[in-house]
Amino acid sequence: NAGVTQTPKFRILKIGQSMTLQCTQDMNHNYMYWYRQDPGMGLKLIYYSVGAGITDKGEVPNGYNVSRSTTEDFPLRLELAAPSQTSVYFCASSLRDSRLDTFGSGTRLTVV
């Protein structure tokens, strides 16, 4: 049982480049989330999904896009990367609403 798998673990992007952070879970959880964590700060919600085909914005959605075509996958797309998007990105999933049961191991992104 792999849980929540995030790829890549590390990435360096140049300003203006685009990339997709992958997130896959094998627990059949309906709820999936993307958070970012800046140094010394708590996690901030970027986007979330309550099921396949349904996504919604969190606190800090600007500069990001998501899709949820299957229950398992919830990729996060960065268009036109900016230095302000340098952060650690965590994907999480849960069986029920208002919980975070399992986190992925994170993606450390640096934009230079």
Place this chain on the structure above:
Amino acid sequence: RKEVEQDPGPFNVPEGATVAFNCTYSNSASQSFFWYRQDCRKEPKLLMSVYSSGNEDGRFTAQLNRASQYISLLIRDSKLSDSATYLCVVNSYNQGGKLIFGQGTELSVKP
């Protein structure tokens, strides 16, 4: 005022000590409360939920005070392995049910 605010750290304590962290939240409509543990450069992991009547899990005790809008985490008989950052997390139905994280309180347990 931040929606969720935690004791600023770091807390440096000797092994065997008892340590308590506090967390205040601003939205009185908040319904669910959690403590997560995050090791250095790792993902957060659920430590325990916090119930209105208070709850205990081994050496860990969580309390909720709705009137004063704060939750606490007490760790007894601290172990070296308790060294981590502890994140207070609050769910607010007034804000679409999203989970709001505090900035974390770092604990360092020394031999």
